[in-house]
Amino acid sequence: MIGHLDFTAGPAVVVALIAAALFPAVLAALSRLPRLRARNALQFLASSVIVVALWAIALCFPAMRASSAAELATSFMILASALTIYLEIWALLSRGYTLGLLLTLFRGEHPMSDAQLAASYRQGEGVGWIMRHRLGGLLSAGLVRRQGDGIVLTGTGAIIGILYRAAVAALALKITG
């Protein structure tokens, strides 16, 4: 206790902290399974499900049970916050565009022109890959559809696009994407 700040952690809080600390080890192990190779989103989802399940199971033991609904909520928010931080880091490592350019220069080991950098991006797939990949994601999510040579927004895509522009304006962001 410092001043009126009480640092006492109940068992459910300790369980959440341990579960959060376990997550990277679970993710590192799952990412090596042949069936999950190169499926980054699935690796993360499976690791999250395992850690949340372990957390829930641990809370069922009498010694680790939350003493109140508030302690259970605290435990849940700690674990959810940790998973969100891991997700942000994981997304950056596996989907980061700028990071991908940095690593292309690192792997290249010699100076590159802009055109060479663009062509060497993602181990030779080229910088166009990222746009095709993102467009493929939008198509499979049903947010856009192909029409001849063009790409057209679906109803849901249009709503998200308008909400996106409204949020960008509300936050006064000048440059995005």
Add this chain to the structure above:
Amino acid sequence: MSEAFLLGAAAALLWLAVVLVLLRLSKRSPALIVVLSAALVYLAALLASLALAQRVAFWPFSAAYGFLTLCVLMLFGALYKSVSLRMLGDLSLAVGHALPEQELLARYIEEDSFGRRVAILLKEGHALRTAEGLKLSPKGRRIAAGIYRLQQAFAIRASG
């Protein structure tokens, strides 16, 4: 304990207000503004709680503040950096909500996202433009090596 939740939620609301003002007034990187202000408001709220007459539970307060700010930070990250969302936003501005596929792809590859990201690498001192082309600075090489090792640890084959 519910007082701690309320205090955490109030601090998160205060942070959101600070962010909305700073994003309009400051010329610094929006990502830096939201992350740094989240940490500063948390520290300020913790210090303020020391002065309160009644007991404040640290874990519920921190959990509530952390959870709420991280939810907003995640949304902010998507708005600020997502290429997919930007495509949807641009399409929603186009006549008939449609654009030729090649124009949509070229817009981001050649004109915008790629050039801007190269400019960030140069501005942050991670890369240098020499007569032979772009090359990593010692700082950029150190960062790239660290990220490469992290990717190896988690069997990530490539980013992008």
